[in-house]
Amino acid sequence: MVGGCIGGERVQTRLSTSAAVGRHDITPAKPTSSLTSLPLTWPHKGWDVKVVQEVVPSHRKPRNLSDRIAWRVIRLWGMDFLTGMPSEQKAGNNYRAMSESQWLVRFVFLETVAGIPGAVAGGLRHLHSIRRFKLDQGWIKTLLEESYNERMHLLTFLDMYRPGKLMRLMVFLAQGIFYNTMFVGYLLSPSFCHRLVGYLEDEAVATYTKCLDEIDKGRLPQWTDPNFKIPDLAVKYWNMPEGKRTMRDLILYIRADEASHRGVNHTLANLDQVSDPNPFIEGHSNINHMHLAAVRPAGLEREEVLEKYALKD
Numbered sequence: 001m002v003g004g005c006i007g008g009e010r011v012q013t014r015l016s017t018s019a020a021v022g023r024h025d026i027t028p029a030k031p032t033s034s035l036t037s038l039p040l041t042w043p044h045k046g047w048d049v050k051v052v053q054e055v056v057p058s059h060r061k062p063r064n065l066s067d068r069i070a071w072r073v074i075r076l077w078g079m080d081f082l083t084g085m086p087s088e089q090k091a092g093n094n095y096r097a098m099s100e101s102q103w104l105v106r107f108v109f110l111e112t113v114a115g116i117p118g119a120v121a122g123g124l125r126h127l128h129s130i131r132r133f134k135l136d137q138g139w140i141k142t143l144l145e146e147s148y149n150e151r152m153h154l155l156t157f158l159d160m161y162r163p164g165k166l167m168r169l170m171v172f173l174a175q176g177i178f179y180n181t182m183f184v185g186y187l188l189s190p191s192f193c194h195r196l197v198g199y200l201e202d203e204a205v206a207t208y209t210k211c212l213d214e215i216d217k218g219r220l221p222q223w224t225d226p227n228f229k230i231p232d233l234a235v236k237y238w239n240m241p242e243g244k245r246t247m248r249d250l251i252l253y254i255r256a257d258e259a260s261h262r263g264v265n266h267t268l269a270n271l272d273q274v275s276d277p278n279p280f281i282e283g284h285s286n287i288n289h290m291h292l293a294a295v296r297p298a299g300l301e302r303e304e305v306l307e308k309y310a311l312k313d
């Protein structure tokens with residue numbers, strides 16, 4: 001299932017008319033632009049340029065049966081199949097690179113799914129806290145902030161791509177299935193769900209890395225056109241500096257966010273789900289928690305968390 005043919009969607013290229021390379025219609029509408037006048041609920045802390053460049057795809061080796069099941073689930077029902085990602089290795093000379101619109105279809109679908117786990121986990125932990133009269137060990141905010149961050153990814157891409165009816169139906173069904181599965185799954189085994197999300201984020205980092213490779217190989221000319229403008233919302237949310245506002249810069253920022261989710265979720269999966277502190281809680285250390293998570297692809301080990309990041313009274 002690929003790109004521009006799902007439900008007759010149109011892609012907003014945001015190229016100036018003269019610079020358009022003519023593969024898609026150009027529409028002036030900006031569905032998310034009105035949001036740029038609203039204050040951000042959770043402003044992004046920004047990215048260190050060095051960290052952003054250093055993010056690499058990784059795979060945390062499963063260490064037990066639960067890990068192996070989580071990894072299999074992600075591989076078997078992986079997004080490559082659902083969104084028609086071609087493999088250059090397998091296709092060889094028959095490889096056909098994905099167009100900008102096909103990448104946007106993939107991103108939009110991935111991000112509609114990616115925004116669910118943090119909201120489910122944060123919501124359930126919130127309910128648990130008020131039902132059991134217990135503190136949450138600092139987990140809720142990080143989880144809700146993760147789902148907000150994913151939603152900002154989605155809103156950014158929606159400024160460049162307008163889903164058609166079929167795509168909307170797919171998102172509706174995927175959301176219904178994934179939300180409810182995640183809800184029940186998190187009640188049964190929160191650590192399994194965090195591991196599953198960790199592996200999903202491994203895949204997200206790989207996807208954005210592949211997109212960066214394609215940009216660097218010159219296969220996505222609309223995005224490297226000097227007249228291409230990324231959405232205002234993205235500039236505001238990531239506080240992107242002047243001169244660093246290309247599509248490549250934007251993908252680098254988003255990939256770094258995914259790397260951060262990867263580190264957070266693999267770490268949370270390593271912890272005791274009831275009693276251990278969230279080491280990424282803000283103000284807990286002077287280290288930017290997103291940076292800390294991004295540079296630890298397999299997450300922090302439990303002993304390390306308890307030793308260095310135990311909550312102090």
Ligand SMILES: [Fe+2]
Nearest residue numbers: 111114150153
């Ligand atoms: Fe995302």
Ligand SMILES: [Fe+2]
Nearest residue numbers: 114201258261
């Ligand atoms: Fe993510």
